[in-house]
Amino acid sequence: MRTPKRKDAGAPLTTSRAGSQESAVKVLTGCISIVVVLVAWQVSASSGLVDASYTSSPLEIVKAAAELVTSGELAQNLPTTLFEFSIGYALAVVIGVPLGMLMGWRLRVRQVFEPLLYALYVTPSLALFPIFVLVWGIGTTSKIAIVFVDVLATVVINAMAGVQETDARTLRMAHAFGAGQMAQFWKIIAPSAMPTTVAGLRLGVGRGVITVIVAELYGGVVGLGVMISAYGSSFNVPPLIVLALLAGLFGLIVGSLLRRIERSVFRWE
Amino acid sequence: MSHITFDSVKISYKTSDGEVEAVGDFSAEIQKGEFIAIVGPSGCGKSSVLSAADGLLKPAAGNVYVSGEPVTGPGHGRAMVFQDASLMPWRSVESNVAFGLELRGVGKAERLRTARELVKLVGLEGRERSRPSQLSGGMRQRVGIARALAVDPEILLMDEPFGALDAQTRESMGMELLRIWENDRKTVLFVTHGIDEAILLADRVLVMSAGPRSRIVEDITIDLPRPRTREVRVGREFQVYRSRLSNLLFGEQDARTTEPATR
Ligand SMILES: Nc1ncnc2c1ncn2[C@@H]1O[C@H](COP(=O)(O)OP(=O)(O)OP(=O)(O)O)[C@@H](O)[C@H]1O
Numbered sequence: 167m168r169t170p171k172r173k174d175a176g177a178p179l180t181t182s183r184a185g186s187q188e189s190a191v192k193v194l195t196g197c198i199s200i201v202v203v204l205v206a207w208q209v210s211a212s213s214g215l216v217d218a219s220y221t222s223s224p225l226e227i228v229k230a231a232a233e234l235v236t237s238g239e240l241a242q243n244l245p246t247t248l249f250e251f252s253i254g255y256a257l258a259v260v261i262g263v264p265l266g267m268l269m270g271w272r273l274r275v276r277q278v279f280e281p282l283l284y285a286l287y288v289t290p291s292l293a294l295f296p297i298f299v300l301v302w303g304i305g306t307t308s309k310i311a312i313v314f315v316d317v318l319a320t321v322v323i324n325a326m327a328g329v330q331e332t333d334a335r336t337l338r339m340a341h342a343f344g345a346g347q348m349a350q351f352w353k354i355i356a357p358s359a360m361p362t363t364v365a366g367l368r369l370g371v372g373r374g375v376i377t378v379i380v381a382e383l384y385g386g387v388v389g390l391g392v393m394i395s396a397y398g399s400s401f402n403v404p405p406l407i408v409l410a411l412l413a414g415l416f417g418l419i420v421g422s423l424l425r426r427i428e429r430s431v432f433r434w435e
Numbered sequence: 436m437s438h439i440t441f442d443s444v445k446i447s448y449k450t451s452d453g454e455v456e457a458v459g460d461f462s463a464e465i466q467k468g469e470f471i472a473i474v475g476p477s478g479c480g481k482s483s484v485l486s487a488a489d490g491l492l493k494p495a496a497g498n499v500y501v502s503g504e505p506v507t508g509p510g511h512g513r514a515m516v517f518q519d520a521s522l523m524p525w526r527s528v529e530s531n532v533a534f535g536l537e538l539r540g541v542g543k544a545e546r547l548r549t550a551r552e553l554v555k556l557v558g559l560e561g562r563e564r565s566r567p568s569q570l571s572g573g574m575r576q577r578v579g580i581a582r583a584l585a586v587d588p589e590i591l592l593m594d595e596p597f598g599a600l601d602a603q604t605r606e607s608m609g610m611e612l613l614r615i616w617e618n619d620r621k622t623v624l625f626v627t628h629g630i631d632e633a634i635l636l637a638d639r640v641l642v643m644s645a646g647p648r649s650r651i652v653e654d655i656t657i658d659l660p661r662p663r664t665r666e667v668r669v670g671r672e673f674q675v676y677r678s679r680l681s682n683l684l685f686g687e688q689d690a691r692t693t694e695p696a697t698r
Pocket residue numbers: 448449450457475476477478479480481482483484646
């Protein structure tokens with residue numbers, strides 16, 4: 167399906183002063199545009215230009231956020247969602263990275279698992295969720311399972327692609343210097359597959375966060391998704407927006423953490 | 436006994452339209468400490484011959500012997516320098532250089548010490564911690580050479596190591612290689628496209644015919660004094676070798692010198 171691509175000798179590191187200045191400018195312009203939107207939103211809501219019961223307003227959202235925190239509602243629900251996500255995600259990484267690398271490295275392993283994984287990758291996970299609920303009930307376990315399945319496919323496919331993109335010339339060099347199969351894997355294949363693999367971990371965070379919340383929307387007792395579902399059915403818009411922002415923020419933080427790791431991969435020894 | 440013996444080596448590749456016999460009959464005897472250049476038209480099988488000498492590919496017929504023993508795979512006594520350097524971009528210069536020793540199980544402190552010595556030898560002192568991506572093409576090639584020298588091979592196999600460099604860098608790298616080689620006179624097989632480079636560096640130039648089924652058409656001994664300097668180029672003998680080689684490679688019409696006299 168994929169042909170191994172040849173990679174460039176090395177990606178330049180963008181740690182120059184010009185680079186950081188550029189990113190500061192980017193952040194600043196981003197902030198300005200956000201502020202402009204918020205102000206316009208607040209003005210049009212309080213002047214009655216738009217119906218605030220649908221759109222809410224920034225001030226109302228801040229108020230709702232404070233309420234969610236002080237009432238202890240968030241503290242009651244957030245840990246469950248985080249737990250479900252973390253366990254499912256961690257399991258997917260622990261199993262997915264070695265499995266994906268093995269699949270990229272060994273044709274036989276790939277032949278066995280590839281059809282299954284692509285099937286998982288393209289199946290909307292929610293379609294599988296009722297089955298998981300049948301097996302494990304509506305509680306935490308079924309949500310861990312669905313996060314696992316969803317993240318696993320992403321992680322495996324990227325780890326596999328990373329291995330397959332290993333530069334054939336570098337491998338040949340290692341062989342010429344007497345590297346056996348194991349040494350070729352640990353010293354050449356694994357490190358050169360790292361960037362793509364970590365990119366897969368980052369993509370997995372996004373998918374995992376979406377999946378855990380959507381699964382909670384489907385049913386459950388506690389969790390962010392359960393809250394969203396409750397506020398949604400009573401058309402209480404401000405807390406809904408708070409929760410959506412929260413999920414986004416979480417994805418952003420974990421994602422940028424992994425991006426940091428991605429960059430430091432190029433400084434490997 | 437000769438150091439390397441190519442005994443009627445035949446190399447073929449399986450392609451979509453059947454088997455192609457790239458190298459037909461390659462025979463040569465190479466003595467210990469000789470610097471051998473291999474030249475020939477593009478695609479004639481120079482890299483293939485080198486790969487066979489390193490044990491990276493198995494000849495379809497014939498054999499390569501090193502010190503009388505048939506070559507069956509990459510071995511400790513040989514090290515290869517690649518045209519594109521083939522460095523590991525995620526490793527520092529010194530760690531790239533130490534790679535061969537690392538594979539041989541040499542301890543970290545010792546292999547880094549050796550690596551630093553060689554980094555110095557190839558003129559990259561101060562760049563030990565740099566990444567390959569921060570080096571110029573010539574510097575990367577030096578790293579590739581240092582990595583091969585680090586394992587202290589008896590035989591150095593070099594596949595157009597300076598092919599990707601500009602003419603000026605190429606020449607100074609060649610002179611530097613000679614300086615290093617003069618230290619301990621390893622046996623060198625040096626594949627090149629450059630006629631001047633071949634004459635400047637080698638004791639003998641093996642000229643291969645165009646493929647398929649290429650073979651050695653001429654084995655020219657370069658009888659120029661050592662240690663060699665750039666100045667040998669302007670000498671008359673150099674011009675004689677040069678026109679002889681261009682005749683062999685490009686035909687008479689391209690020969691630059693008017694009088695390809697024999698000595
Ligand atoms: N892996 C391969 N599969 C099929 N054919 C190959 C393979 N490697 C080399 N060949 C063929 O064998 C012949 C010799 O190739 P080789 O790379 O040894 O030539 P070369 O003299 O080194 O060429 P160049 O000067 O361009 O580097 C060529 O015709 C090439 O097409």
